[in-house]
Amino acid sequence: MLKIGQDKLPELISAWAGGARVFVPQEREGTSIFTPWDGKGKLTLGQGNTLEPPKDLFFPRTEAMYRYQVNGPAATLETLPPLEEKRVLVGIRSCDARSLLIMDDVFLTRGYVDEFYRQRRENTRIVALACNEAQPACFCTAFGIDPGRAEGADVQMWPGEGGYLLEAITDAGKELLKQAGNLLEEAGNAHPPAAAAPGLQVDTGGVTEKLQRMFEHPYWTAVSRKCLGCGACTYLCPTCHCFDIQGENQGDSGYKFRCWDSCMFSEYTRMAGGHNPRPSKKERLRNRFLHKLQYFPERYGKFACVGCGRCLDRCPVNVDITRVIREVKEVTL
Amino acid sequence: MAEAARVNPLVPQVGRITKIIDETPDVKTFHVTTETGKPFTPLPGQLAMLSLLDVGEAMFSITSQGPDHLELAIKKVGMLTDALHEAEPGQSVGIRGPYGNGFPLEMMRGKDLLFIGGGIGLAPVRSLINYCIEHRKDYGHLWIIYGARSPADLCFKDDLFNNWPKVENCRVDVTVDRGDDTWQGHEGFVPAFVEELNPAPEGKVAITCGPPIMIKFVLQSMEKLGFKDEQIVTTLEMRMKCGIGKCGRCNLGSCYVCLDGPVFTLAQLKKLPNEY
Amino acid sequence: MSSLQEQMRTRARELLSKKEVQVVIGWEKGTFWYLSPPAFITDPDDCERLVWDEFCTNNLAKYLLDYKLGEEKIALFVKGCDARGVNRLLQDNQFQRERVYLIGINCSGVKDGRRAAALGEARRAEVPLAEKCLYCTHPGPVIYDELLQEDRGAGAREAAATAEGRFAMVEKIEAMNPDERYAFWTSQYDRCLRCYACRNICPACNCRECIFDRSQSGWCGKQMSRSENQFFAITRAMHVAGRCIECGECERVCPEGIPIMALNKKIIKDLNELFGEYEAGLDLEVRPPLGQYDLNDPDEFHK
Numbered sequence: 001m002l003k004i005g006q007d008k009l010p011e012l013i014s015a016w017a018g019g020a021r022v023f024v025p026q027e028r029e030g031t032s033i034f035t036p037w038d039g040k041g042k043l044t045l046g047q048g049n050t051l052e053p054p055k056d057l058f059f060p061r062t063e064a065m066y067r068y069q070v071n072g073p074a075a076t077l078e079t080l081p082p083l084e085e086k087r088v089l090v091g092i093r094s095c096d097a098r099s100l101l102i103m104d105d106v107f108l109t110r111g112y113v114d115e116f117y118r119q120r121r122e123n124t125r126i127v128a129l130a131c132n133e134a135q136p137a138c139f140c141t142a143f144g145i146d147p148g149r150a151e152g153a154d155v156q157m158w159p160g161e162g163g164y165l166l167e168a169i170t171d172a173g174k175e176l177l178k179q180a181g182n183l184l185e186e187a188g189n190a191h192p193p194a195a196a197a198p199g200l201q202v203d204t205g206g207v208t209e210k211l212q213r214m215f216e217h218p219y220w221t222a223v224s225r226k227c228l229g230c231g232a233c234t235y236l237c238p239t240c241h242c243f244d245i246q247g248e249n250q251g252d253s254g255y256k257f258r259c260w261d262s263c264m265f266s267e268y269t270r271m272a273g274g275h276n277p278r279p280s281k282k283e284r285l286r287n288r289f290l291h292k293l294q295y296f297p298e299r300y301g302k303f304a305c306v307g308c309g310r311c312l313d314r315c316p317v318n319v320d321i322t323r324v325i326r327e328v329k330e331v332t333l
Numbered sequence: 334m335a336e337a338a339r340v341n342p343l344v345p346q347v348g349r350i351t352k353i354i355d356e357t358p359d360v361k362t363f364h365v366t367t368e369t370g371k372p373f374t375p376l377p378g379q380l381a382m383l384s385l386l387d388v389g390e391a392m393f394s395i396t397s398q399g400p401d402h403l404e405l406a407i408k409k410v411g412m413l414t415d416a417l418h419e420a421e422p423g424q425s426v427g428i429r430g431p432y433g434n435g436f437p438l439e440m441m442r443g444k445d446l447l448f449i450g451g452g453i454g455l456a457p458v459r460s461l462i463n464y465c466i467e468h469r470k471d472y473g474h475l476w477i478i479y480g481a482r483s484p485a486d487l488c489f490k491d492d493l494f495n496n497w498p499k500v501e502n503c504r505v506d507v508t509v510d511r512g513d514d515t516w517q518g519h520e521g522f523v524p525a526f527v528e529e530l531n532p533a534p535e536g537k538v539a540i541t542c543g544p545p546i547m548i549k550f551v552l553q554s555m556e557k558l559g560f561k562d563e564q565i566v567t568t569l570e571m572r573m574k575c576g577i578g579k580c581g582r583c584n585l586g587s588c589y590v591c592l593d594g595p596v597f598t599l600a601q602l603k604k605l606p607n608e609y
Numbered sequence: 610m611s612s613l614q615e616q617m618r619t620r621a622r623e624l625l626s627k628k629e630v631q632v633v634i635g636w637e638k639g640t641f642w643y644l645s646p647p648a649f650i651t652d653p654d655d656c657e658r659l660v661w662d663e664f665c666t667n668n669l670a671k672y673l674l675d676y677k678l679g680e681e682k683i684a685l686f687v688k689g690c691d692a693r694g695v696n697r698l699l700q701d702n703q704f705q706r707e708r709v710y711l712i713g714i715n716c717s718g719v720k721d722g723r724r725a726a727a728l729g730e731a732r733r734a735e736v737p738l739a740e741k742c743l744y745c746t747h748p749g750p751v752i753y754d755e756l757l758q759e760d761r762g763a764g765a766r767e768a769a770a771t772a773e774g775r776f777a778m779v780e781k782i783e784a785m786n787p788d789e790r791y792a793f794w795t796s797q798y799d800r801c802l803r804c805y806a807c808r809n810i811c812p813a814c815n816c817r818e819c820i821f822d823r824s825q826s827g828w829c830g831k832q833m834s835r836s837e838n839q840f841f842a843i844t845r846a847m848h849v850a851g852r853c854i855e856c857g858e859c860e861r862v863c864p865e866g867i868p869i870m871a872l873n874k875k876i877i878k879d880l881n882e883l884f885g886e887y888e889a890g891l892d893l894e895v896r897p898p899l900g901q902y903d904l905n906d907p908d909e910f911h912k
Contacts, residue, residue: 272411
């Protein structure tokens, strides 16, 4: 195990920035957000989670897919150059690290590989930071996530006395630590701090099986009453990955892009003829919870929730997934 | 272009429309090909994402194919389909696919097949009918029961009245909800017509596709006639964007219709949430 | 006199038991001590869930639209801003007055949940007023069927006592030069996620179908980009011009903390200057400035 002082952190980030763009959580309007490090300002790696998850780095909120030219009935299509930028994502917490594995299942498996996602994912090294303090809305441990050690990271960091402890997990991680050169010292017998213990607890055992029998249950009418049908929960969720594909015309040319979409919106499932299989917020909210807690586990063998707490922290009406899990387990069939 | 399409499943090939057939006042069949020939070789029942690059992209069932083209029968229902109906041969289009599972050819092999279609719902079923005709020895008796609102709304008239009735061991019955002065055939709704024709379920697989309300009543009729859920096959329509099981919107429970469908047996469908 | 919360529960129970209403919409305790989200009560035995505390922030008026096509009668608890929201819906012909029973509460201002979370429960008394309450001109309900009696007079605020400063943020932005102003608004709206929480909670956003739910119409793009985000922001601000009741909910629910009310207040300020002082949702009989026709209109379009 290696260590680095807080004062040397900017130098470490700068060393990594040599061959890559480095994203770190930085202050923004009272919250923090992953932004490229420009070598200026205070580097704190944030308190708790960032407001937005880092999914935008792999699955941007809007991304061009290809360009086209239209000339009367004729048209040509131009693909975009491959995404080759190397990146290092520093300070990602265990919950968000799990979310990348969930997104990998979606974008990289089941017959088709999403090239846009794959290129960004493969070009990004992950430096995780352990949590030794939970935020009020955190409940990652409910999904078997260890706040003290992230899955899928190249390097694991821990807050330590006056700085950070570091350990390389993968070969790519060893390479990153090598790049740091003599900024790092042997940690001796320093130990990582105890992992955070989230106060919000929920037992997810059996919830998938219960939900399998609850599609028609009146519970969904009750739980969706207060829902505004906005997309805040889905857009702040590190695992929500729904997208739309649309085009933007500029005269004779244009581009097709994809952008985040939300299952909470009416347009999401509305067909060209007007029929909508999920016509109201009841069906839409039900789908959101069933997707996270039943459909995704059925399809990919894991929950599509990582307990980061962003949805319940920012929901304007306190729709709380932990409460939903508890209530689902209690309702009578 | 072809290379890009191979690498990235979301990027279409550019093809063009070579032929447009007016089927009904609001349905046209489009023949689509690319410079290198047929865009791809779908199985019956599979889907294609078709686009006018500067208008939009949507998923359509592939109604048939030739050696170097695909055929898509498309009803005018929205912005893209309105624009397609304005197009003329030579129009460039984007096309990607094939998507979805297609009809269960192995399960149907050796069986008598009963096709029940309504309106534009014959489009996906036609790909299977044509496949069975091409592989005539692999399938038993073919019986096509088809209906539309009016004689003018009957799709694929040439097949219904000329081609299919001539096929060996194949029967075609056509009805319209309401006839006109020239109509000599049957009048009435498809489900009642099916009951009237009274097909026996033994050794058969029934394939049905049409407007939701027709399917609902056809399924009731099939049950009355003694067909089991495993013997009934249908194909679903949902809003789709990616076609590759990633964008999320076409899920029925943990299935994605674009990937795991659009073809389901009624037995499979009954296990999924009723949300289509 | 019993506490407001006790009065709320009692009245809710009476109204439901006597079947005078079928639904009561109020607030209940949420996940944390600083959250009191909306509650929907249909069973008289559930009325104990209702709470009244300093975190009953949500404007409940918009929920009436969920019952628009039904038959049931709804009892709604209304603070000043909720009542103005109800007036908004009534004036826009979105709901029938006889289908809603309004139970007024003199509001002493609600507290900022986010600041409360940061301070911790031990310092509950120090939690400041919510931003949306700082410049409230009408803390008491302007329309109601009955008014619950306040049990602690000291907490009640004088109407308009803090209305000064209502346009301070607007004036600050007006004082910027165009480049600064552009930089300010772009930095704000570049963050917009287009989650539409602002629109969905707004009682003035009551279109049956919003153009931003019809991206294929070609009017608006779905890209989360500078121009599309600003198009959304400006379109919504213009659409609620003269109709915004200043409940501040749009800004409160914004997950990105965009100062949406600064836009709305700029328009209110301009309308006041152009057409005379007007506060939306106070009086059902007074039409909004852009919803009426006047021969003395300073614009010459009618001449």
